[in-house]
Amino acid sequence: MSTAAFIVIAILMLAGALAAATLSKLIHAALCLVIAFIGIAALFFLLGAEFVGLVQIFVYVGAVAVLIVFTILLTRHAEEPTSGFNWSGVLVAVAVFAGLIWVILQTPSLSAPAPVIEALTVKRIGEVLMTDYIWPLQCVGLLLTAALVGGLILVMEEKR
Template identity: 35%
Template sequence: MTTALFSVAGAVAVVAAVVVVVSRRIVHAALWLVLALGAVAGCFGALQAEFVALVQILVYVGAIVVLVLFALMLTKAPMKPLPELTTGRSPFAAGVAAVLALILGAGVVFAFGNEKIKPVTDGSAKTVGTQIFKNWVLPFEVLSVLLLAALIGAIALSQRKKED
């Protein structure tokens, strides 16, 4: 049951991700990204990580894709298909990606080919929160400072006036 659910969500994620990287309309690519990230959230749900799935939907679909759409709007991205969106080196890029997939996939199958995941529910907000505030407090605080620094950096960059 879990395997079937995971396979369906994974297939949707792969198809949507392919459309994201080959689509010739930028805004459509951004909207397909919503489907890809949502399907990955479904995969997290099938792996019993419900809190991560919810955070994925909130942060990625709710914030990051909206930011990307705002950036597309502010950079006057055209709605019509752009044939020049993909460069002439796309066959080379496809070759690199295929070789990388072959190497990584062979390594993964070789190393973990016989392992099984037992379905256990341990992905609630309580478990993750206990873990964060018990064992990972310092990384959590450092990460919050990093987020603050990134925000200040983004504001400083966008407030910059033209010199002279």
């Protein structure tokens, strides 16, 4: 893991996330969210979890971002200001950030270097998924089916 790559990716990712949270135009915020998600996938690659990084790009950049853009398109008719901002939320977020940073810096055991591990192959992930994690896998399949049916029912035109 190189520090230069880490710093560049982290700055890009946080800048994208901050822009997604504060920009007033929804479509710009959605595109900045894509930058943030690509940055997170790059951090996954840097950490040696290539499969999760690819899943992150497929699911978030490929599916969720397109879903958000289509929802913006379908609800765009309202010409109301989208830039409403509640400053007490900023206060809560800064307080949570300060608390988390304080806890992280108080813990001495976190500065250990990364151990050398053998690369995690997709074959190994598949084996573990089909043996130890078979019940969670089935439950996630059921959940995705329920979400599909529920999403369809929610957006179906009502018969009058």
